[in-house]
Structure formats: structure tokens, C-alpha cells
Amino acid sequence: MTLNVRVIPVLLLKNGGLVKTVGFKDMTYVGDPINAVKIFNDKEVDELLFIDIQATKENKRPNFELVSRIGREAFMPFGYGGGIRNLDDMSRLFRLGVEKVSLNSYAIENPDFMEEAAHNFGSQSVVASIDVKTDALGRHWVFDYRNGSATKLDPVEFAVLMERKGAGEILLNSVDRDGTFDGYDIEIIRKVTLSVKVPIIALGGAGKLEDLGKAVKMGGASAVAAGSFFVFHGKHRAVLITYPDKDDLRKTFSS
Amino acid sequence: MFDSEISKAQKSGSEYMNHQSYRICKRCVMDTTDPEILFYENGYCNHCTQALKKLRSLPSGQEKANKLSTLVQEIKEKGIEKKYDCIIGVSGGVDSSFVAYTVKQLGLRPLAIHLDNGWDSELAVKNIENICKKLEIDLYTYVIDWEEFKDLQLAFLKSSTPDSEIPSDHAITAILFQRALQEDVKYILIGTNTATESIGVNAWSQGHADWKYIKSIHRQFGTKQLETFPHYSIFDLMKWKILNRVRLIRILDYIEYDKLEAKSILQKEICWKDYGDKHHESVYTKFFQAYILPTKFGFDKRKSHLSSLICADQITRDQALRELKKELYPPQELKEHIDYVINKFGLSKGEFDSIMNTPPKTYWQYPNYKKTWYYKTSRAIYRVAKRLLNP
Amino acid sequence: MIVIVDYNMGNTGSILNMIKKAGGEAIISSDPEQIKNADKLILPGVGAFDAGMQNLAKLGLINVFRRQVTEQKTPVLGICLGLQLLTERSEEGIFQGLGLVDASTVRFKFVSSSGLRIPHMGWNSVVVRKESPLFCDMYPDPVFYFVHSYHVVCRNAEDVLSTTNYGYDFVSSLQSGNILGTQFHPEKSHKYGLKLMKNFVELVH
Numbered sequence: 001m002t003l004n005v006r007v008i009p010v011l012l013l014k015n016g017g018l019v020k021t022v023g024f025k026d027m028t029y030v031g032d033p034i035n036a037v038k039i040f041n042d043k044e045v046d047e048l049l050f051i052d053i054q055a056t057k058e059n060k061r062p063n064f065e066l067v068s069r070i071g072r073e074a075f076m077p078f079g080y081g082g083g084i085r086n087l088d089d090m091s092r093l094f095r096l097g098v099e100k101v102s103l104n105s106y107a108i109e110n111p112d113f114m115e116e117a118a119h120n121f122g123s124q125s126v127v128a129s130i131d132v133k134t135d136a137l138g139r140h141w142v143f144d145y146r147n148g149s150a151t152k153l154d155p156v157e158f159a160v161l162m163e164r165k166g167a168g169e170i171l172l173n174s175v176d177r178d179g180t181f182d183g184y185d186i187e188i189i190r191k192v193t194l195s196v197k198v199p200i201i202a203l204g205g206a207g208k209l210e211d212l213g214k215a216v217k218m219g220g221a222s223a224v225a226a227g228s229f230f231v232f233h234g235k236h237r238a239v240l241i242t243y244p245d246k247d248d249l250r251k252t253f254s255s
Numbered sequence: 256m257f258d259s260e261i262s263k264a265q266k267s268g269s270e271y272m273n274h275q276s277y278r279i280c281k282r283c284v285m286d287t288t289d290p291e292i293l294f295y296e297n298g299y300c301n302h303c304t305q306a307l308k309k310l311r312s313l314p315s316g317q318e319k320a321n322k323l324s325t326l327v328q329e330i331k332e333k334g335i336e337k338k339y340d341c342i343i344g345v346s347g348g349v350d351s352s353f354v355a356y357t358v359k360q361l362g363l364r365p366l367a368i369h370l371d372n373g374w375d376s377e378l379a380v381k382n383i384e385n386i387c388k389k390l391e392i393d394l395y396t397y398v399i400d401w402e403e404f405k406d407l408q409l410a411f412l413k414s415s416t417p418d419s420e421i422p423s424d425h426a427i428t429a430i431l432f433q434r435a436l437q438e439d440v441k442y443i444l445i446g447t448n449t450a451t452e453s454i455g456v457n458a459w460s461q462g463h464a465d466w467k468y469i470k471s472i473h474r475q476f477g478t479k480q481l482e483t484f485p486h487y488s489i490f491d492l493m494k495w496k497i498l499n500r501v502r503l504i505r506i507l508d509y510i511e512y513d514k515l516e517a518k519s520i521l522q523k524e525i526c527w528k529d530y531g532d533k534h535h536e537s538v539y540t541k542f543f544q545a546y547i548l549p550t551k552f553g554f555d556k557r558k559s560h561l562s563s564l565i566c567a568d569q570i571t572r573d574q575a576l577r578e579l580k581k582e583l584y585p586p587q588e589l590k591e592h593i594d595y596v597i598n599k600f601g602l603s604k605g606e607f608d609s610i611m612n613t614p615p616k617t618y619w620q621y622p623n624y625k626k627t628w629y630y631k632t633s634r635a636i637y638r639v640a641k642r643l644l645n646p
Numbered sequence: 647m648i649v650i651v652d653y654n655m656g657n658t659g660s661i662l663n664m665i666k667k668a669g670g671e672a673i674i675s676s677d678p679e680q681i682k683n684a685d686k687l688i689l690p691g692v693g694a695f696d697a698g699m700q701n702l703a704k705l706g707l708i709n710v711f712r713r714q715v716t717e718q719k720t721p722v723l724g725i726c727l728g729l730q731l732l733t734e735r736s737e738e739g740i741f742q743g744l745g746l747v748d749a750s751t752v753r754f755k756f757v758s759s760s761g762l763r764i765p766h767m768g769w770n771s772v773v774v775r776k777e778s779p780l781f782c783d784m785y786p787d788p789v790f791y792f793v794h795s796y797h798v799v800c801r802n803a804e805d806v807l808s809t810t811n812y813g814y815d816f817v818s819s820l821q822s823g824n825i826l827g828t829q830f831h832p833e834k835s836h837k838y839g840l841k842l843m844k845n846f847v848e849l850v851h
Contacts, residue, residue, distance in 0.1 A: 032373035042377030
């Protein structure tokens, strides 16, 4: 099988600008999304994922104007998430060039919507985005970023539910490891990959090339995603867009 | 000798319409697209004449080497017990990249600073990555708020003045000094150099340090408040230089700097990639210099770059003329960049066309420092103070 | 003029952008008159088979499209779902397809122990099986972006233009006369897609 492991930069949007977080807090302004798209385009990255972290909290609809401009520049697949609650908005996003739409808080609130979306647009067009946080005892719970707290939902059970409702992929994000460069949460990734058949994208904590390899080889993830890893450089966390060399990636993913 | 005539021309706010018939210098390639150019009887122009005078007054050989080692010694001493002994600006371009290389060769401990203004090309970003990784230099990036910066850049476009790089240049200077103060570093080493940039054309570009000018353009054409945009006044600059004793040093003037040789060394040592012409590490700079300047303003900045290289004996006049014959912008790439720039600015094609069709204006047609009494007075005071404090 | 058929399914914008970048001219349209006057057609597609056929029918495009392709021999490029709609039928849906190629669409079938997940999603290698202007001057070891759960099976081996391996070799692109189709998305495949799209733009009719 020559399907390459996908390596996906995740770009967070706030007020039309790119930001990065640590533990979903401590926001840093990272710059203009269009230029980031252009640079990633030139670096021939596999895929991009844009998440608007404000839309749901402020009850706003997706920023279609920005998506349209991204669509004009991106010659690789890009996904979009944040504030999506109805099929019309999804349809509009697809027409603007979005490859996949990611559902997060609305999927927690109304899992049946995932089914509707998958039915209308096909499973491969919808991603269930699941944020995970551990409690004091180290147990994992689904995190709801709207109120900034853990739910009583078990991530594995929720992932299975999303798969049943038709999600084509699951984006599994560790809140604790977000922006820390400490490595992925292999434990929860493994638990989820063993329980579902759809591809899992690991996110949260990537700090070095080896981390990407571990998520796949030890965690069983089908794809790896990262934010800070591709956007910050060095001890001062200087904003600088980087992407690993294709040969280095091949080496880290092969056993 | 010609200075008073030059300054008279500047102050009258001369137009860009060429009143002279076309003429090109016999020694360099500057021509009447600079409306203020002056020719001697032998056919040489004021630009190369002044440039050569400047170049010849610079130390060379052993004297140059001595000055360099004295400077390096001084930087190292002042930097003892500090995290960094100097600050360098990096853009991914050949000059600043070679500064980074040189600085490490000299055993200094630099902090590299990059200004992300939203226009970095992938090549520039990759070059910066290689500089920092391969030369083991710490990096700090300042990301300008894109919405503010876009507003300011658009204002400059609408003002129809010929230098749209001023917002970036002004911001980077502010950041370099501000960071120098933060890190308690007294030396900022920059890539500007006399060897390849001895010729500057006022009619083509001025106002970089002029916050009054920048603000006035923004007041007239901008729509957003500039709340976070890094800036400084001439008083700030004086304070930094005189009170805080921070020195801005053209380090490349202290070595034998040959651009071609520099490119080849960088390519070999740190996998540096060349993107063709000067300053094309920024998509916007390329677009502005290779399209807007020739099309709207009627001049080609390559002439001043190449003329500088001629004066520095790095290329011949024939080579320069051949370079100028080369296409500025392959048509397909131009189309892509026009679309990209319009898309990025959120302009319609009609709005862009109207900007392109607005007649050019000059620095002198907007409020600026140089017209003020306090500028003229403080400049005089600054000159005196500089001579007293730094004999 | 290339007409990208707009039947409300598929990222027509991205395709248009890539064609422009490839130096071509195109419009997005669901107007039968414009389709009739097209020099070339592109049938994009993201979504489900039945929804695709229903939309085409609702817009009254089935007959005019068929006529352009079979009678006028207008070159047509079907992309992803667009390719699948050109076939006779699909295991994904209950409606018949356009039946313009001798092929049908089936779901990926793997043994459970293979560990392969459906949809086939990501960048995969494409092995070209015959000469075609579509792959002219293609970069070595081309990879393209795939995202699909169903794939095409050609009855006529000569129609197979390229194959890709995912568990087994399947048809990743086909060419039958003036009918071309790719299971992958050239408009999402960087320089590889751009080269292919450029070839399509420059195809001599």
C-alpha cells in the first residue's frame, strides 16, 4: 500500500487572523491566513485544516469571505471547522472549495446532525472533531470548548457514536498537550484507533519529527496534525512556517 | 556642487513627467527616469560620481581588516554576561543572510529578528529556517497585525507615492531598536551596504524614518486605527542613538562584500536559495518593484541596483544593460501575482485599476518631518551631539 | 471555453482557480446553452451518487450533457464523483449513471484483517498504464489526492489510463475516446494536478 501518511497543519482563526494557543489558552497572533496558505502551497503540504475558534462561542456563522479567498489560493485539500450548525452553510463551504467540514461542539449537542451531514454530503466530507482532556485521575473526557470544561462523555464511546452517525474521519485533539511540544497523547489515540474503523487524525503536542512517527506506529493514527510544530521555531517561539522534508517524513513513518 | 540644485528640485515637489529628453549615463545605467538626474559634460551622472566618491572614501585592505577586528572586539566586550552581543535583522534575502553568516564566522552571539508582514515568500521563510537551524542562531519574529498593516499598505498605494516599502522598513527599524533595548544590546548589524547600494534615488524613495509622513498618508487614505503598528519618531531615534547608545552598523561595509560570491557561499554552506532579483523574498516587493513602479511610475529600480554594482566593480556596464533587457515579469506569473495581491488586499479589479491610473505623487506633496522647523533644528543639534559624544 | 458543469456538487471554485493558473479559460455553469457551446467539459463531484444523478436530472442537464459527449465528441473530464457518474451504475446508489463509459462503480472491499480504512483518503501514487495527453510531461512518481469510498471498474481494459494501489490495484483514471476521468482530485494535487489540468486545457479537440 503506497498511501502516504497525511501530515496536516492546523491553523486556528480568530477575527480573520491566525492564532495559536497553549492548552486552548494563551493566544499568540500568527498573521495573515492567506500568506500562510501561499507558503504551505509552495511547500506542497498534504492538506490544511482551518478552525475558527471564535465562531461557536460568539454564535457566528462561518467566515465565508475568508474561506472564498483561501479557496482561491489553496491547491491542496483544506478542511474548515467552527460555527457550523446547518446544511446550507456546509453546502456553501463546499462550493467555495472546502474539502471537508469539521463538526465539534454541534456534534456533542446534536449527534444526529452528523448523520444528516454525512447523508447529504458523503462521509468523506465530514470530520468529527473531538477534543479530549484528562481529569485529576488521568481519565480522559470529551472537552467542550464552549464552556471550557470536560463533559461526562467518554471519548472512545463518543468516537464510536460519531462513526455510527457517518463521520468519515475523526480528529482527536488533546487539550492538555496543545502547544506544549511534549508529544502526542499516544494512550488515548491508541484506545480510539482500536475502537473505530474510520481514519483517526492525531492532534495536540507534536514537538519533533519522531512524535509524528510515534502517533502512527504506536498510536495507530492514519494521519497526524499539528499547529505549533509548523508555526513556531526555536526557544523564543518565533513565528516561522516550516514543514518537514518529504524524505524525513518517509523515514519517520516507516518501521 | 549639485546639492543645492538637487534640494531645490526636491522641495518644489517635482513631477514625474520627464522634462528632459531621454538620456542615459555613459558610466552606469541611471537615466532620465530619475527626474532629478544631473549630467556632467563627460556624460557621467551625479549618481555614479557620488557613489564612486563614497566608495573610494571607505577604508580598504589592511585598514578595513583592522576596523573590523576593532569593532568585533568592542561588540564582544560590551556583550559579556549578556545573552546576545548583537542583533541582526533577517529577511531571507542575500544581504541579511550573509550578515548572519559573517556574524557567526566572527564568533559573535546574535539574536536574529524577522518581521513577518504577511508577504513572506516560501523561499524567504525556508532561507530563514536554514539560517537559524544551520548557523544555530536564535530567532524572534514580530508578526504585524495584518489588518492594520494591510490598511497602511493600501493607504500608501492610494497615496500614489513611489515607495510602498516604507511601512515595512519603518516597522523593522522600530522593532530592531525596541528589541535591542529589551535585550540590552548595543549593536544592530544590518545588511544595507555601500558596495551594492551606493546609489539611492530620492525621487524614487524617501520617508522611511518619517512617522509624520507615514501618519499623514494613513490619515488621508486609511480606514482603521493603527493601534499596534511598530513605529518611532525622530525623537525616539535620537534617544536610542544618543542616550541609549545603540549603534546601527553596516557590517558588510567592514568586509569585502561581493554579492555573487556571497550567494555562492550561502548556497554551499546553508542551502540558501536565490529567488532572482533584489528584495524578491517578499511577494509584494517584487510585485511593487517589477510591476507597479515601471507601469505606473515609469521607472525601474533595477537601474539603481545595477548601477551600484557597476560602481563597486562587481559587474560591467554591458552586463547591466543585458540584465535590463531581461523581462521583469513573466506574463503568467504577473497574472498570478496581480490576482494574489488583489485577493489579499480584498480589492476589486476596478479598484486596483483605478489605483494604477491615479497620477503619481511625491513625498513633498504630503505633510512630513523635513518641512518642519523642529526637524531642521533637531538635525543640527543631532549632528553636533553626535560629534561631541562619539568623536 | 471550458465549461465546468455546476450541479451543486463539487468544488467548482477550486477547479476554476486551477484552470486559470494553468493558463486556461473556463466558466462555471448549469446553463444547457453554455454546455452546448463548450469546447470542453468538466464534470466535478463531491458527495453521494444518487444525489449527483438527482441534481443533474433536476437541472435538466442529463440529455444535453450526453449529447455533447456522444454526438459532438466534446472532450469531457470527470473528477471523482463526476467520473463515477459517467459509469453505468454504482453500488452506492439506486439510480442509473450516465452510462457514457463501459464501467461500473463499486465499493472498496477488503478483508477485515487488512486494517485498511474506508474512505481511501490521502495522497497516493498513480501508475500510468498507457499513453495519454493527460499525463504528458508528468513529473516522475506522480502522487495525487484521493478521497472516496467507491471506485470504478472498467469492463474494457483498454480504457484504463492509470491504476493506484489501495489494498489492490484499482482504476484511478480512465480514457475512452473523448471521455476522460480521474478518481483523484487534480485541483487539490499541487503541481501534479496543475500539470494534468494544463494538459487538459491544451488538449487539441
